Amino acid sequence: MGFFSKVKEKFVGKSAKQNDKYVAGLDRSNTTFSDRINELAARFREINDEYFEELENILIMSDVGVSMVMKIVAEIKNEVRLQNITNPKEINEIIVDKMFVIYANDSVMTTKINYADEGLTVILMVGVNGAGKTTTIGKLANRITKDEGKKVMVAAGDTFRAGAIDQLAVWANRVGVEIVKGNEGGDPSAVVFDALKQAKEKNVDVLICDTAGRLQNKVNLMKELEKMNRIIKREVPDAPHETLLVIDATTGQNGVSQAVEFSKITDVTGLVLTKMDGTAKGGIVLSIKDQLNLPVKFIGLGEQVDDLQEFDLDQYIYGLCKNLVEE
Numbered sequence: 001m002g003f004f005s006k007v008k009e010k011f012v013g014k015s016a017k018q019n020d021k022y023v024a025g026l027d028r029s030n031t032t033f034s035d036r037i038n039e040l041a042a043r044f045r046e047i048n049d050e051y052f053e054e055l056e057n058i059l060i061m062s063d064v065g066v067s068m069v070m071k072i073v074a075e076i077k078n079e080v081r082l083q084n085i086t087n088p089k090e091i092n093e094i095i096v097d098k099m100f101v102i103y104a105n106d107s108v109m110t111t112k113i114n115y116a117d118e119g120l121t122v123i124l125m126v127g128v129n130g131a132g133k134t135t136t137i138g139k140l141a142n143r144i145t146k147d148e149g150k151k152v153m154v155a156a157g158d159t160f161r162a163g164a165i166d167q168l169a170v171w172a173n174r175v176g177v178e179i180v181k182g183n184e185g186g187d188p189s190a191v192v193f194d195a196l197k198q199a200k201e202k203n204v205d206v207l208i209c210d211t212a213g214r215l216q217n218k219v220n221l222m223k224e225l226e227k228m229n230r231i232i233k234r235e236v237p238d239a240p241h242e243t244l245l246v247i248d249a250t251t252g253q254n255g256v257s258q259a260v261e262f263s264k265i266t267d268v269t270g271l272v273l274t275k276m277d278g279t280a281k282g283g284i285v286l287s288i289k290d291q292l293n294l295p296v297k298f299i300g301l302g303e304q305v306d307d308l309q310e311f312d313l314d315q316y317i318y319g320l321c322k323n324l325v326e327e
């Protein structure tokens, strides 16, 4: 069964609680993407080169990324020829299937957090300022505490940005986890070292470390992350278990380029796409996959504490293509 049929069978007419969050959070993307494709089908009597050009534009406007768009459209053309389809109204299923078959191909699809087999799990959060790192750490700490029953601690390793420490402290307080912090302008690795020591003493299960996001000063940032990684490894040899890169989905292709830069600086193990509810260009998930081949582990679908959702490909497809699937 193709993605299209699978998603249709799974979600249409049903209302699972988590699914509602995806549908609401991706509403703007769905309207831009699905409605434009439906509108295109209504305008063309038959599928021709012009139709495909417009389809390419819709995909590009949804932030799918040019090289990915070319691959997807080539696949769609091929399938249309094979099935001998000429009516644009019959193409929805093929569009949805091809987009996601390409996404899922050769993919590292694990969305689960890689926890340590035993002892302390260390998660390092990286990303440029304003991407939503602090908010994500708060939401993630809450998820891990409430859903998995683990004891979480956070380390205020962004000593560079004014206010970052206080902001993280507010979140820690809100979700009821302990925070280890140093002074603004201090050595972030010292904070992390301190946090590692305390986490081990207090039998913490998961330590989430904030870091500064000065991508414009790449050499310093690289040195800082290297030092932090060295200290973490010295204390917990198989750590960090995850280095999650936080990207603001509303920054579109710029966010994708930042992600590429970050992945050159440090070993990223997964992505968190924030503010998906604030963009009409939900296709960024596909573009990132194409350029980085890293799994999207979480997506931010709002500002509330429970708006960070584990990335689920089926729910994402349904959210993005709702009006196509339900046509």
Ligand SMILES: Nc1nc2c(ncn2[C@@H]2O[C@H](COP(=O)(O)OP(=O)(O)OP(=O)(O)O)[C@@H](O)[C@H]2O)c(=O)[nH]1
Pocket: 127, 128, 129, 130, 131, 132, 133, 134, 135, 136, 161, 167, 213, 274, 275, 276, 277, 278, 299, 300, 301, 302, 303, 307
């Ligand atoms: N709508 C929406 N807003 C979000 C989401 N994630 C974060 N935000 C908001 O984005 C803004 C910036 O997020 P912060 O966590 O404060 O990011 P920052 O502290 O500026 O920068 P860093 O922590 O360095 O990334 C805040 O107003 C958050 O509430 C999301 O998934 N959806």
